[in-house]
Amino acid sequence: MKNILKPVAAFVTxxxxxxxxxxxxxxxxxxxxxxxxxxxxxxYVSPGEHDEFYAFISGGYSGNLTVYGLPSGRMFxxxxxxxxxxxxGYGYSEETKPMLNTSHGFVPWGxxxxxxxxxxxxxxxxxxxxxxxxxxxRIAKIDLQSFETTEIIEVPNSAGNHSSSFVTxxxxxxxxxxxxxxxxxxxxxxxxxxxxxxxxxxxxxxxxPETGDMDIKFQVxxxxxNYDLSHPGRGKSHGWFFFTTYNTxxxxxxxxxxxxxxxxxxxxAVNWKKIEEYVNNGGGTMMPxxxxxxxxxxxxxxxxxxxxxxVRVVNPTDVPGAVFFLPTPKSPHGCDVDPTxxxxxxxxxxxxxxxxxxxxxxxxxxENEKFDGEAYGIPILNFEDVLAGTVEQPGLGPLHTxxxxxxNAYTTFFISSEVVKWKVGTWEVIDRKPTYYSVGHLTIPxxxxxxxxxKYMFAMNKITKDRYLxxxxxxxxxxxxxxxxxxxxELLLDFPTHGEPHYAAAMRADIIKERSKxxxxxxxxxxxxxxxxxxxxxxxxxxxxxxxxxxxxxxxxSPDNIxxxxxxxxxxxxVTNLEQDFDVPHGFAVLGQNTSELLIMPGQTKTSVxxxxxxxxxxxxxxxxxxxLHQEMQGYIRVSPKGADTPIKWxxxxxxx
Amino acid sequence: xxxxxxxxxxxxxxxxxxxxxxLWKITLEAPQYPTPLGMYIHINDFADANPHDIKNINLMNxxxxxxxxxEAIPEFKIFPAGILITSLIGLIIAFKGNYKWFLYWFILMxxxxxxxxxxxxxxxxxxxxxxxxxxxxxxxxxDGTQMGFQPPLFGSKNxxxxxxxxxxxxxxxxxxxxxATSLIAYLxxxxxxxxxxx
Numbered sequence: 001m002k003n004i005l006k007p008v009a010a011f012v013t014x015x016x017x018x019x020x021x022x023x024x025x026x027x028x029x030x031x032x033x034x035x036x037x038x039x040x041x042x043x044y045v046s047p048g049e050h051d052e053f054y055a056f057i058s059g060g061y062s063g064n065l066t067v068y069g070l071p072s073g074r075m076f077x078x079x080x081x082x083x084x085x086x087x088x089g090y091g092y093s094e095e096t097k098p099m100l101n102t103s104h105g106f107v108p109w110g111x112x113x114x115x116x117x118x119x120x121x122x123x124x125x126x127x128x129x130x131x132x133x134x135x136x137x138r139i140a141k142i143d144l145q146s147f148e149t150t151e152i153i154e155v156p157n158s159a160g161n162h163s164s165s166f167v168t169x170x171x172x173x174x175x176x177x178x179x180x181x182x183x184x185x186x187x188x189x190x191x192x193x194x195x196x197x198x199x200x201x202x203x204x205x206x207x208x209p210e211t212g213d214m215d216i217k218f219q220v221x222x223x224x225x226n227y228d229l230s231h232p233g234r235g236k237s238h239g240w241f242f243f244t245t246y247n248t249x250x251x252x253x254x255x256x257x258x259x260x261x262x263x264x265x266x267x268x269a270v271n272w273k274k275i276e277e278y279v280n281n282g283g284g285t286m287m288p289x290x291x292x293x294x295x296x297x298x299x300x301x302x303x304x305x306x307x308x309x310x311v312r313v314v315n316p317t318d319v320p321g322a323v324f325f326l327p328t329p330k331s332p333h334g335c336d337v338d339p340t341x342x343x344x345x346x347x348x349x350x351x352x353x354x355x356x357x358x359x360x361x362x363x364x365x366x367e368n369e370k371f372d373g374e375a376y377g378i379p380i381l382n383f384e385d386v387l388a389g390t391v392e393q394p395g396l397g398p399l400h401t402x403x404x405x406x407x408n409a410y411t412t413f414f415i416s417s418e419v420v421k422w423k424v425g426t427w428e429v430i431d432r433k434p435t436y437y438s439v440g441h442l443t444i445p446x447x448x449x450x451x452x453x454x455k456y457m458f459a460m461n462k463i464t465k466d467r468y469l470x471x472x473x474x475x476x477x478x479x480x481x482x483x484x485x486x487x488x489x490e491l492l493l494d495f496p497t498h499g500e501p502h503y504a505a506a507m508r509a510d511i512i513k514e515r516s517k518x519x520x521x522x523x524x525x526x527x528x529x530x531x532x533x534x535x536x537x538x539x540x541x542x543x544x545x546x547x548x549x550x551x552x553x554x555x556x557x558s559p560d561n562i563x564x565x566x567x568x569x570x571x572x573x574x575v576t577n578l579e580q581d582f583d584v585p586h587g588f589a590v591l592g593q594n595t596s597e598l599l600i601m602p603g604q605t606k607t608s609v610x611x612x613x614x615x616x617x618x619x620x621x622x623x624x625x626x627x628x629l630h631q632e633m634q635g636y637i638r639v640s641p642k643g644a645d646t647p648i649k650w651x652x653x654x655x656x657x
Numbered sequence: 658x659x660x661x662x663x664x665x666x667x668x669x670x671x672x673x674x675x676x677x678x679x680l681w682k683i684t685l686e687a688p689q690y691p692t693p694l695g696m697y698i699h700i701n702d703f704a705d706a707n708p709h710d711i712k713n714i715n716l717m718n719x720x721x722x723x724x725x726x727x728e729a730i731p732e733f734k735i736f737p738a739g740i741l742i743t744s745l746i747g748l749i750i751a752f753k754g755n756y757k758w759f760l761y762w763f764i765l766m767x768x769x770x771x772x773x774x775x776x777x778x779x780x781x782x783x784x785x786x787x788x789x790x791x792x793x794x795x796x797x798x799x800d801g802t803q804m805g806f807q808p809p810l811f812g813s814k815n816x817x818x819x820x821x822x823x824x825x826x827x828x829x830x831x832x833x834x835x836x837a838t839s840l841i842a843y844l845x846x847x848x849x850x851x852x853x854x855x
Contacts, residue, residue: 519709554716580709581716628720629793 042483043071043493050513053445053456055506056115056129057479062499063110065131065142070445070456070506071481073495081140081149082110082133086596090149093598094572094607095527096296098305102136102154103290111135114165114229114503117144118207122169122234122450126512128212129505130174132164139165139176139205141214143298145517150296153214156289156311157184157201157221163230163243163335167207169450173272174214175232176203177243181224181250184313185287194252198224201313202243204272216291218279218312220270220323223376224250226259227268229334229400234450235341237359239273242344244328244335248375259331260350264383266325266375267335267346269362274322275314284314299526301605317377324366325375326357327383334400334441338409338424339450343388347398347411354398354411356427358388389427394420399440400503402447404484405454412439412459419459419482421489433489435480437463444484445506453508456492457484460501467494477501518582520603527605529574534558539650546571546648552586552600553578554627557620560635561656564648567612567641573598573620576605587623590637597623612639661846662751665759668838669747672740672766674831675700681777681829682706683808684822685714696726698777700740700828701733721806721817722792723784732776739769747839756846763839770832774810781807 045051051069059066063083067076084091084100091100091108100106110133118128129142137155142148155161155176163177181198183189189197199221206217225245233240248265251258278284289311296303316323328346332355336345344357365371365385372382397415404410408430411420417438421431439459446453459482464475476496483490522532531537531549537558540547546569551558557575565571575588579602589597590610598606612618622633640646649656679697684706686693694714695706703726705711715725743766750758785807796804796817808814808821815821825833 579716581713 039490039492043073043481045069045072045074050509052509053453053506054509054512055443055445055458055504056117057460057497057501057504058112058115058131059498060113060500060502061111063112063133064499065112065115065129066498066501067147068495068497069509070458071492073479073481073493075498077147078498079142079147079149081131081142082107082112082138082152084108084596087599089596089598089606089608092596092608094609095302095605098303099149099152099294099296101294101305102138102292103156103307104136107136109135110138112140112499112502113162115505116166116174116448116503117505117507118171118212119167119169119449120171122238124446124449124451124453124507124511125171126507126515128171128207130165130167132161132176134161134179137161137176137178139174139214141207141212143212144512145515146298147516148296150298151212151214152292152294153205153216154291154293155201155203155205155216156291157182157186157199157219157287157313158203160226163202163227166230166232166241166448168232168241168272169234169238171207171209171212173217173241174205174207175230175241176205177227177230178202179226179228181222181226184221185289191252194224195250196224198250200225200227202227202230202241202268202270204275213295214293216311218275218284218314220275220314220316222268222316222323223378225266228332231335231337231344231448233337233341233359234339237337237341237344239271240359241270241272242335242337243268243270244332244346246331246333262330264327264329265331265348266380267328267332267344267357268378269324269326269344270316271322275319278319278322279312279314283319284312286310287313298520299524301520301525301527301530321366323378324362325378325380326362326386327372327380328355328357329353334398336401336403336409338403339405339452341450343424345401345409345411347401349397349399349414351398352393352396354391354394354401354422354427356388356390356424357386361388362386389425391420391422391427391429394422394429395432400442402442402444402457403452404444404447404457405452408484410442410444410457410484410489412442414438414440414462417461419457419489421484431488433482433491435459435461436467436478436494437461437465441501441503443504443506445508448505453506455483455485456506457482457489458504458506460497460504462500464496468496519580520601522576522578522580522603525576525603525605527574527576529572529607530576530605531558531574532576533578534652537650537652539564539648541648544569548573548650550575550588551578552576552588552622552633554584555622555629555633556652557588557622557633557635558652559650560652561638562635562650563638563640563656564646565612565637565639566644566646567615567639569612571610571612571637573608573610574605575600575608577602579603584626585624586626586633588620589623590620591618599624612637615639615641659846659849661756661759661842661849662754664838664845665747665751665754665762665842668759668762668835668842669744669751671835671838672832673744674835675740675828676737678827678831679704680826680832682822682824682826685717685808686820686822687818697826701737702729717819718806720792720794721796722789722794723806724787724789726784730780732773732780736773739773743769756843756850759839759843759846763836763843766832766836766839770836778810781810 053070055068080090115131137158141151158178160179162179181200226247230243247259329348330350332346333349334347371379395413395416481493577600681698697704
């Protein structure tokens, strides 16, 4: 009997152990209870507390840039860049219309893609953020004190400004590589003659160290491939820039098939320091070109647009040793350089493996002139000679890679909807996590610098499906935030993003939050139509133009009654906000206006044009709830018939005499 | 120079700190002002604690009909002159004077400072009670009288949604120390003279 009991007891004990093991496993996988609330705590930012990171997420077809907080995923602001924005009057007010001027005229929309923050010594300095516009090639600069777009430069000879706007490690240059090759200069020619006749321009836009002023220093006119994405070298590879290409087939129709024939396309490695030296010594030629350069002056609160007439172009074959091609399988999309500057990851989007090139091996191959032919005079290096390693079969459809501060890389896989973490140098896969769904770019704060700031990674997905309450056929895209501080990635949060986010730039909040501007100093307002006190307000007729110098302060407009306007007049409301208190803007709108309202920050002047078409007495009012007496903040403007002799008169506080 | 006269000289010099440091500070706290609004009162000037504070105090106060804080008040001419004159008198006393004069100077300063504080109180009272009859918002006390918005002369007080603080600053400390030191100079002088007499 004893003999029987023993094994039974052992069996029962074994079961208990197994069961309790099972229970504990179940608990750790459970999405409810104490552990789930632990995840919630990781993204919870208490009322009144601040997020640890800023994330600047491109809006794609919204044309704008949105500002988020991490880890909360809360959206703080939408910064208008390439699109008109009625929320603030950007692109509608007379002062900001020039920002959207191009050589094609006023372009009120853009397709914004890749934001990148300025750097000093390879580290994020938080002074400016640059972002590209794909459709009508432009690069914008946003000042991270005012969080406003302050400069936009159009990129000539370019089309589909996609491999942009990444900055070198001292913000010497912002690049703007063309996605589509085009005839340079543009001309009327048969499309079928693309091959050998179209060219791709890689533009290097210099950034003045103190002011941040941008200028196109030179363009490298490359063979007619598609230049998809780019990345600056850093550390040891500082001085080089890397661009992925596709359509090295130079097909011009049904690219889905015809640009996917070559087993390998290229990463173009450009030694920009060498070309810069060549240009500084008078190299390159000035080519006629037409492009707009728009600059916003914070003191006049006004943008000016200048059309430039020429650009310096460089033929890469004229600068031997400056440009090389690294064969990369197949149709590489993302082009990412690790924080040390040694490894260049080419994410072949149709390849089963991830290709990583070695900068050291590349230099060695160049030095030993181990070339495998050339393309349009540009040497092609041997694939094996530059290969550092491959990450074997990590997933389907690799797109983009970012790096943490621990020597790991994180690559997004569009087709298999996942992020894969792998070790730089050993190429072994460490972890993988699903995304929901079809991930494009991913971002790690500081990930585009020599010193990634780690802690979080977020993936920007193209498809939202069942992640939130449905909002009809159109839904905001979803982003997902992961904790990457441990060995395994942990999904923390889903949050919606606005437009179609591509890349994002993120950084520690403390670098910039104290520098954020609170008001514009009224004494420094040099707007030509500013009224700095109620005593300066007036209405001036100049032919059929009427200029109204108007002020706002809680809770009135001055003047609030205006007469003598006639049908057919062009009325300029120049509205100065006299407030000098943080977060007290005033709005302005007049009935029947064909533009948008204005939102005027403290100390700022903005101008709205109104061309009255109907006789009457029309109200105007403040659109931003400003004080206890916001509803009373209003006025009237009297419009008389064309040719009437109603004299110009204005008043505030008493009846018009 | 006698020890008491040296102390007296220090006593006379100390109030000149009023020309370097603010005399008083009034602070207004409210939920919508995470950085409180504040105003320094110097011997010859009102100054913002943070840029544009006075402008924003004026904007808030106009709802209840308070006047704008003036750019200058007559006291800004009288007070500096008063300090300079009393300092001059003090200097003469310190160099030439008998210790008994130290006491007279002490009394003079206490009286003048008291008068200054009273004047400040009157100004505050007028500022807080002499309201525009067309004021947007009218508030009454529980007894039906019109509510005043006078900040405290010294201390803290709730005024509607604001908590007002009014406290002396470094300039006042220098003045107070100077006055106290003159009393010490008197006491030291008296002790010494008694010792000499013995």
